[in-house]
Amino acid sequence: MSLPSFKLLRPRNVEDALGFLHRYEKEGVQICAGGTDLLPSMKQRLFSPAYVMDIRGIEELTHIRVVPGLGVELGSLVKLSAIEDSGFIATHYPVLREAVMTVASPILRNMGTLGGNLCLDTRCLWYNQSLQWRKSCGYCIKKDGDLCHVAPGGKVCWAVFSGDSAAALLCLHAEIEIASPKGRRRIPLADLYTNIGDDRMRLGKSEILTRIFLPEASAGYSGVYRKLRLRGSIDYPLAGVAVAIRKKGKIIDDARVAITGVNPAPRLVKDATHALIGREMNEHAAMVVGELAARVAKPLTTSLLTPEYRREMIKVFAKQSASRATPSGPSIRD
Amino acid sequence: MSDFAIIGKPVALIDSAGKTTGQGKYTDDLSMPGMLIGKILHSPLPHARIKRINPTKAVKLEGVVSVVVGTDAPNKYGILPVGHDETALAVDKVRYVGDNVACVVATSESIAEQALELIDVEYEPLPAYFDPEEAMKAESDLIHDHRPHNIEKEYHHVFGDPGAGFAQADAIVEGRYVAGEVTHAAMEPHSTLAYFELDALTGEEGRLVVQSSTQVPYYLQHKLSIVLDKPMAQIRVIKPLVGGGFGGKSEIIPLEIIAAVAARKAKAPVKITYTREEVFWAHRGRPRTIIDLKTGVKRDGSLTAVAAKVIQDGGAYCSYGVVTILYSGALLGALYDIPNIQYDGFRVLTNKPACGAMRGHGTVNVRFAFESQLDELALKIGMDPYDIRKRNLLKPPCVTVNGLRVQSYGLPECIEKVVKASDWAARRAEYKQKYNGTVRRGLGLACSHYVSGAANSIIRSDMPHSTVNIKIERDGGVVVYTGASDIGQGSDTMVAQIAAEVLGCTLGRIKVIAADTDLTPVDIGSYSSRVTFMNGNATMRAAEDAKKKIIAAAARKMQCFEADVLMRDDWVWKQGTKPPWERTTTAGIAEVSGHVDGQVLRGSLQQKRKDEGPKDFMTFEEAAVSAMDFAGAVSGTGAYAPPKDARGGGHKGGGVGPSPAYSYSAQVVDAGVDTETGEVTVHKVWAAHDCGRALNPVAVEGQVIGSVWMGLGQALQEEFVWKDGLLMNPGMLEYKSPSAVESPEVVTFIVESIDPEGPFGAKEASEGSLAAVIPAVANAIFDATGMRLRESPFTPERVLSGIRKVMGLKKINMTNDVDPTEPHTLREHGGSLWFKGKGPQRHEMDPARKPALSREQ
Incomplete structure (x- = not known):
């Protein structure tokens, strides 16, 4: 399969990038960071943009910077492997490192960026296929058609958000910076996502995700990320659970649980926080977390494994992760 | 001084430098002046009559040289003389989603791809068959007119007296086993470059030269001769380096014929390289198989009779199908001493890509059923899985009840080696005593064997x-x-x-x-x-x-x-x-x-x-x-040429199965099962393989480890996922060939039984070790959890569903209504292809138009 033809734009700074986005907005510009997800999708004709803007040359977005008193600022072009290799992240934000290390394979993490992983296109077995294949099923509402194969008769797209790092970042209450022609704004990461499969992000056509902030208040949480996949490497998550917990003595002082790979957006399980704060971790508490997480999960037939199993795994993973993330808690796994 | 100077010494493969440095040339690395690129248009429908193909618009596109259609080369061919049912491109009907309709020849790949979209094809949809048991009921709209009930071939063999054998049995176990469909997934996709030399005297079309990624250059030469109406002497087939075959290149793949036909029509060299998706459609892999198996033993563990009914979901063309279904029956023999065998085999046509030969051809799925059932029988009569296997060994030299001559037989030593190395009894007992959290550990033992070449070639001759x-x-x-x-x-x-x-x-x-x-x-x-x-x-x-x-x-x-x-x-x-x-x-x-x-x-x-x-x-x-x-x-x-006394019995279909020698394998698998997630982790495999003599021990070891890892893929994660004839995972991302992470240490033992007829005593080393690992994993899962899986692969949802069943937990339907411990039918993906008239124009009788499964959560 060949790539569709396009014109390549290569900005050197954010201002140039915004200028390109503005200038070619009508024709359509597709931003490309690591390209690990985009290029295969372009070959499958899921995207045939007039312009591809390769932003890898924007040097200012490639750094991990610790800002004392505030936290950590990550450029959106920070390579996933750089996060994996960062001792600071490993020490202070372990859940992020754990999640990043499960993304694809080592080679792909050398190309893939954190920003790219957050802006990852939603995925569905009926969508991530070649043009020829999609013709055979009459296309779908996400691309070229008017039919949904996972919710027959439905008008909404249920393609699944399949990034790993977002679940961890939600647990860390990360914020993001979006640059637009009007200036830069900072919003909670959770507000980036719409939970609509074919319109996944609140990111305008002339905007770019530029930075990710990890608040200092979230440093030092113990964390666990668990990912459901059939292979030990390469695969996208079929369900993912991130847990970050802080304790005072035996008592849970703060707890955050987020899930990914089962809804059109990564989701914080807010009830889990209420259920855990002020309690000790025990088997019952862990089970409650599992139940609450499974309630947020809405898996459908978007992947090889059945929705029923993936939902059950959200429950089991949340339960197991809650225990594992609480060092003195009962050892349910290992 | 050892007996040999070179034999038995570890030698680096003589072509390894070229392969590791990139200097070596595979077919897709080749190019020629004036070479054009071919791209194939595939059918979007599983079964339809082609009413019209209009390539006019495509031909007019700048850069397109020609468009080839079925009528350009209508001669039928097929790998087996009894199965000439394919044409280069569809002539009247398409028979699966992905079937070959037309080929564009253009100056570049992207132009050819654009042109594909401009070919106008009008189809008349026909009812399609996706389930072999349903397909066998069909009276009309057959996939091939000359195959009533869509049965490619059926065989009914009786050796000895199975009725008497079962009557002597003290214990009988009967069950249905289902094995999912797998494919070779060789690293190199198929690729062919074809061109014609000019005749020196006339300047017209001369000899045809084809360079192709093939396991069978001489068969390719023969089939090209049939389709192109050209004497074999006028055709030269060259095999460049090949990046793996595993059986997927052991017959003529459509692109090989299409490239030659296209080169003739375009009057220029044409190269076609499949995309990975096209490799999945070309397929020729291991069919989904339903095995109804019944085995009887005496109280002392000796086998009295086996009855097997095997249904293979063969796809839309014969391919090697007749051979596959015969191997499935024939190689019930030659591993253990079985006095009475009944075999009923059905090779069934369905509207899906054709299945063919794959590593362990025909034996693997039946071996999964048999070795699983052997453990079930051992449990029933209170015998150790090791003892029951030892009890049923052959006593060679001998000829089995179904006419297979066995001379060298290293199976006993293979079993001893792996049982000893794995510390079988002690380790099993230890795992029973202690377990870790939600993870249970267990050991599984199984054996397998394979031919060292067929004693009779496809075309019987001396x-x-x-x-x-x-x-x-x-x-x-x-x-x-x-x-x-x-x-x-x-x-x-x-x-x-x-x-x-x-x-x-x-x-x-x-x-x-x-x-x-x-x-x-x-x-x-x-x-x-x-x-x-x-x-x-x-x-x-x-x-x-x-x-x-x-x-x-x-x-x-x-x-x-x-x-x-x-x-x-x-x-x-x-x-x-x-x-x-x-x-x-x-x-x-x-x-x-x-x-x-x-x-x-x-x-x-x-x-x-x-x-x-x-x-x-x-x-x-x-x-x-x-x-x-x-x-x-x-x-x-x-x-x-194989000796006459190795060529088997005279019964119908008796030509398949006999071999001058058989290889043997025994394996122990150490696996952990997470009872909350159903995830199975194989920690270690001990594998012993009797290859007669290891001419090159390092190559033998590589083949054994490769077989085990490939078998583990089929055991745990690889399967074609189907929905109404649509292959849901035609690519390496969603078809789950194992990565290095899940491929565990394999401790290999080479057993040398020194075959009297093999070169320096050597036998086969590349296939026999695949089949054992699948039942060994199933047996290890049973050992760990007490749960018997009869449907492969043992994906976590299947394992968990089985575990919840034996633990008596509330049923969650996580396996699309097919209980993996008692599978009654083949599974389909849960989505919906067709909804209330939207979607592709399928025939009104097409299974896709049944009401969609409700999945309200």
Whole structure:
């Protein structure tokens, strides 16, 4: 399969990038960071943009910077492997490192960026296929058609958000910076996502995700990320659970649980926080977390494994992760 | 000093430098001046009549040279003489989603792809069949008109008296086993480059040259001859480096024919390389199989009878199907001593890509059922899985009840090796005592076997299956011309080793010219693990033939009997004298090396040697030159055909299964099962393989480990996921070939039973170890959890669903209504292809138009 033809734009700074986005907005510009997800999708004709803007040359977005008193600022072009290799992240934000290390394979993490992983296109077995294949099923509402194969008769797209790092970042209450022609704004990461499969992000056509902030208040949480996949490497998550917990003595002082790979957006399980704060971790508490997480999960037939199993795994993973993330808690796994 | 100079030593594959540096050329690396690219248009419907194909718009696109359609080459072909049911491109009907409709030839891939969208095809949808048990009920709208009830072939075999056998049994277990569909997923996608030479006299179309990623160049030459109406002598097939076959390139794949037809129509060289998706559609992998198996044993564990009904979901064309269904029955025998066998096999056509031969051809899924059931029987009569297997060993030399001749039989030693190394009894007991959190550990044992080549070729004849020629060059170089196709398994190296060992020269002297129908004599191909046994024997005979002439000359030079001439490591010496390398002086050698001032001056050397008088040793080079002095040309030729007594019984279908020798494997799998997630982790596999003699131990070990890992893929994660004839995972992202992470340590043991007919005693090493690992994993899961899975692969949802069942937990339907512990039918993906008139125009009887499953959460 060949790539569709396009014109390549290569900005050197954010201002140039915004200028390109503005200038070619009508024709359509597709931003490309690591390209690990985009290029295969372009070959499958899921995207045939007039312009591809390769932003890898924007040097200012490639750094991990610790800002004392505030936290950590990550450029959106920070390579996933750089996060994996960062001792600071490993020490202070372990859940992020754990999640990043499960993304694809080592080679792909050398190309893939954190920003790219957050802006990852939603995925569905009926969508991530070649043009020829999609013709055979009459296309779908996400691309070229008017039919949904996972919710027959439905008008909404249920393609699944399949990034790993977002679940961890939600647990860390990360914020993001979006640059637009009007200036830069900072919003909670959770507000980036719409939970609509074919319109996944609140990111305008002339905007770019530029930075990710990890608040200092979230440093030092113990964390666990668990990912459901059939292979030990390469695969996208079929369900993912991130847990970050802080304790005072035996008592849970703060707890955050987020899930990914089962809804059109990564989701914080807010009830889990209420259920855990002020309690000790025990088997019952862990089970409650599992139940609450499974309630947020809405898996459908978007992947090889059945929705029923993936939902059950959200429950089991949340339960197991809650225990594992609480060092003195009962050892349910290992 | 060991018996051999080269045989039995670990040798790096002789083509490895080119492969590891990128210098080696695979088919897609080739290009030619004026070469065009071909792209194939595939059917979006599973079963439809083609009413009209209009390529006008596509042809008009700038850069398009021609569009090829079915009527350009309507001759039917197929790998089996009984299965000529394919055409290069669909002539009247398409039979699966992905079937070949037309081919665009253009100056670039992207132009060809654009042109595909401009071809206008009108289809008339027909009812389609996706489930073999449903397909067998069909009365009309058959997939092939000449195959009633969509049954490609059925066989009903009875050996011994199964009824009496079951009557003698103290325990009988009966069950249905279902094995999912898997494919080869070779690293190199299929690729073919075809062009015509011009006839020197007329300037018209001359000879056809095809370079292709194939395991069977001679079959390809034959089928090209049929489709293109061209004598085989006018067709040259060359096999470049091949990046893995596993059976997926062991027959003629549509692109190979299409490229040649396209080159003829476009009057230019045409290359077609499949996308990975097209590789999945071309498929020819292992079919989904339903096995209804019944086995009886006496209280002492001895088998009394086996009855198997096997239904294979074969896809839309015959391919190797008739052979597959016969192997499934025949190789119930030759592993254990089974006195009574009943076999009912059905190869069924369905509207899906054709299944064919895949590593362990026909044996793997039945072996999964049998070895699982053997453990069930052992449990029932209170016997250890190890003991029941030991109880049922063959006593070779023997001929099994279904006519298979077994001579060498290393299975007992294989079993002992893995049971001992895994500390079977103690480790099992230990795992029962302690477990870790939600993870249970268990061990599983299973055995398997495979043929060392089929004793009868596809076309039954007495002609040799392999012929090899050897040419000795003037400086002592040795060129071996073999038709054997190295597809990565190392046959070139095997040929070089055997030639060097027999001739007593070093490997560096050997040059292997392989798999080029113009240059090399016939070898019927790299499939059914026949190459080491058959081409190896032919090589041995060719080398002995050449050696005879060298020895005659050496004997004359050394003035001794021919029987007293020894050759080894590039030296030739007289029996009873010290080998040259043990001598303190080898003076006189350098002067007769055949080189004077960098030139071969044959005449003067000849003169010089005449003056030297008798000697008692010489170099290989000198001996070779002497042979030319005395005999003129020095060459050798050798052929191999399996002996008549190895060719099997006379019953219908009895030609498939017999082999001159069988390989044996026994394996123990150590697996952990997470009872909350259903995830299975294989920690270690002990695998022993009887390969007769390991000609190259490192290559044997590689093949055994590769077989185990490939088998683990089928056991745990690989399967074709289907929805109404649509393959949901036609790519390496969603088809879950194992990564390095899940591929555990494999402790290999090579067992050498020294076969009386194999070259240096060698048998097959590349397939026999695949089948055992699947039931070994199933048995380990049972050992760990008490849950018997009868549907493969053992994906976490299946495992968890089974565990919840045995634990008595609330049922969650996580396996699309098919209970993996008691599978009644084949599973489909849960989505919905067609909804209320939207979606593709499927026939109103098409299963896709049944109401969608409600999945309200």
